[in-house]
Amino acid sequence: MEVSRLGYENYVLYLGRFSPEKNCHLLIEAFEKLDTTMKLVLAGGSSHTDEYVTRLRQHLSERIHIIDWVSGQRLEELLTGAAVFVLPSSMEGMSLALLDAMGAGLCVLASDVPENIETIGNAGFTFKAGDVRDLQRTLHLLLANPSVRQDAGVRAQERVRQNYLWDNVALEMSSVYQTLVGHSLGKGSQPLKTPHRAA
16 A cells, blocks of 8 residues: 555554564554554565565455555655554564654654663653553553654654764764773873874
8 A cells, every 4th residue: 555545643553574573463463453443554574474474464454554665755754644653572672663763753652672661761652562452552542642642752752862863872972982081091191182294
């Protein structure tokens, strides 16, 4: 399905690989139990997991859509139109998809694995990893409360701006290096100077 046909703020979104540890099946199961007019959109691709993707596709319906990887403008459009981003993985690194969603100002809901908790901080919501009932319950609460989603999206965007933008990270690293160099010189030592070349 084309991104533009999904409408505005009428779907729950997952972005990432379709593999068992990402728990897309858990998200589908929770969503199928919800009484909502929203859709569920899963965007991504398989990673040598065709059998798993085949099982996911058995749940395709008017409410549940699976689309291929998106990037550029289509990704921006997909992020802009979503109501909630969900990352249900049982294991995770620092998810770039989660950061993209937060940076786009989306309300995010993720499993409570340590990496997701670290990324989200107090700027989103978590559910018990692997617990379909807890996922269903939390997702229902978020879909029923637009103002809660909006507030969370603002906090998420600000968290990304403060902690994960490369320019900010580079400035922080520079400050750390300057501090380390200062300590290594010792108290009262003069800072290192670049020697002048003879004219």
